[in-house]
Amino acid sequence: MNKIQVGDHVETHIAFSQDQVEEFRQRSGDTNTIHTDPQAAERSAIGSDAVRSVHGMHAAMIFTQILGTQFPGDGTVYRSIALDFDEPVLVDTDYVAEVRVLSVDRKRHRARLLTIIREAVEPARTVVYGTCLVVHNERL
C-alpha cells in the first residue's frame, strides 16, 4: 500500500441541490428556518443568502467521504476536525473540495490534513477552511 506523503492531495467537484438540503434537514433534524424562510434568512447573520445555503455540517460530510474512501482511504480513523465556515455554501453552485497532506507522523501513523471547500470558478474564494488529524496504520 502506497504511503501518503506531505503535499499529496485530492480534489473533488461538488454541488448541492435544494432537494439534498431538504433531505439533510429531515435526516439531521436541523430544521433551522434560515435555510427555508426568506424572512428568517434576512434576520440571520448570513442575511438573505442564508435561504440558499447548505447546512455547514452537510457540506462537511464531503470530507468524511473523501477520507474514508479515497484519501487516505479505507481504514482511516478521524481523530479531530476543525472547520471555519467563512462564507455560506450555496445550493446549485459548483465547488471544489480539497484534502491535502500538511504533515505526517510516521511513528504514530498520523497526518494533519488541510480540508477546504472553494468556489469552482473565479474568484474561487475558500468558503470552508479546516484541518483534521487522521490515523491510518498502513498508509501513514
Add this chain to the structure above:
Amino acid sequence: MNKIQVGDHVETHIAFSQDQVEEFRQRSGDTNTIHTDPQAAERSAIGSDAVRSVHGMHAAMIFTQILGTQFPGDGTVYRSIALDFDEPVLVDTDYVAEVRVLSVDRKRHRARLLTIIREAVEPARTVVYGTCLVVHNERL
C-alpha cells in the same frame, strides 16, 4: 426572545443503532470498512471496537440539530466547529450530548459553546469533545 447567558446549557440523551450507521454510510458515501468488517476494524487505529463504531461526522450531527432548533435555536449560524474524537462512539450505547455557553460577545451576537458527547453511565467518559462559534442576532 430570551438572551442566552454564559453557563446556560442543554443536554440530550442519544443513542445510535446499527441501522442508522448503515444509513449514514449510504447517504454520506463514507463506506470505510472499519465500520462493517471486523478484520478491517482490527487493523485500524481504533481496533476491534471500530466495527461497532459510529462515523464521527454522524455523531457530530447531533450538534447541528441542537444548535439549529433548541439552543441557541432557530436562526443560529455556525461560524466554526472543532471536535476531538477521543473515544469511539459505539452503537446501541447511551450517551449524553451537551451544549454549554462558554462566552458571549453581545456586540457581535456571538457565542463560544462547548459541545461534548459523554457516556450516559459511569465512568461517563467524554468521547467527543469540542467547541464551536455561533452567531444569533436576537438571542446573543
